[in-house]
Amino acid sequence: MNAVHTFLFTVYPYLCLAVFFMGSLARFDRDQYTWKSDSSQLLRSGQLRWGSNLFHAGILFLFFGHLFGQLTPHAVYEIFVTAPQKQLLAVIAGGVAGGICFVGLSLLLHRRIFDPRIRLTSHRTDLAILVILWVQLLIGLATLPASFHHVADPQTMLRLAEYLQGIATFQPNPALVAGVEWHFQAHMLLGMTIFLLFPFSRLVHVWSGFGTVAYFFRPYQVVRARRLNVPAGQNQPHKSA
Secondary structure (H helix, E strand, C coil): CHHHHHHHHHHHHHHHHHHHHHHHHHHHHHCHHHCCCCCCCCCCCHHHHHHHHHHHHHHHHHHHHHHHHHHCCHHHHCCCCCHHHHHHHHHHHHHHHHHHHHHHHHHHHHHHHHCHHHHHCCCHHHHHHHHHHHHHHHHHHHCHHHHHHCCCCCHHHHHHHHHHHHHHCCCCCHHHCCCCCHHHHHHHHHHHHHHHHHHHCHHHHHHHHHHHHHHHHCCCCCCCCCCCCCCCCCCCCCCCC
16 A cells, blocks of 8 residues: 555656646647537537536636645745635635536536437547546535644645645655545545546647737737739729720
8 A cells, every 4th residue: 555655646646747748739739620628508508608607717716726825835925824824714715616616517517418419419528527527526625624624733734735845846755645534635636637637638728728818918910901013004993885
């Protein structure tokens, strides 16, 4: 079990990240026509509107919350907020955003499974990635009671953050995750697996969403009138008799 634990929390994260980046690059280079979200809005838009808006609002908040909340060293934010206060803020804000995201994703999953036309036009990877995301959100929400219990003594949060920061700086320490509640470990491993599956699913369109930021920094498009050197009188309209 020690060898398995070491592999899962030392080698597996880098395997997932390597496939995430190299797979995304290879798909963009070789299969650009598949680089899309495969929207089914034309088949039925009502439930999609609510589900998509709730899901995207919640998932974006959760993504950036995890990104900055876990990868920011404790010494950076301790002058503004204590570790217990940060833990409480993460529980409240993450719980609200996770609930919104879970409702939206449940609507999208229900629509894709129980609408016959949408189910027939869906790829198996579409359903698979939605189910995986749904389970990931469910596990994340299941960690909230334990996270709230850790507010008074946020050592678990600090250990997990230190572990993830070690992954980012190529200094992984799987001992920091040992002994942590199983749902925290499952949440982290399934999150890594989502990065592993990312290039092979419709999630690749997320890259395009972040890429649109470059639109605000694009140079102006210069448009000039095209002038043709036409001999005088050649393009003059003919007078009718």
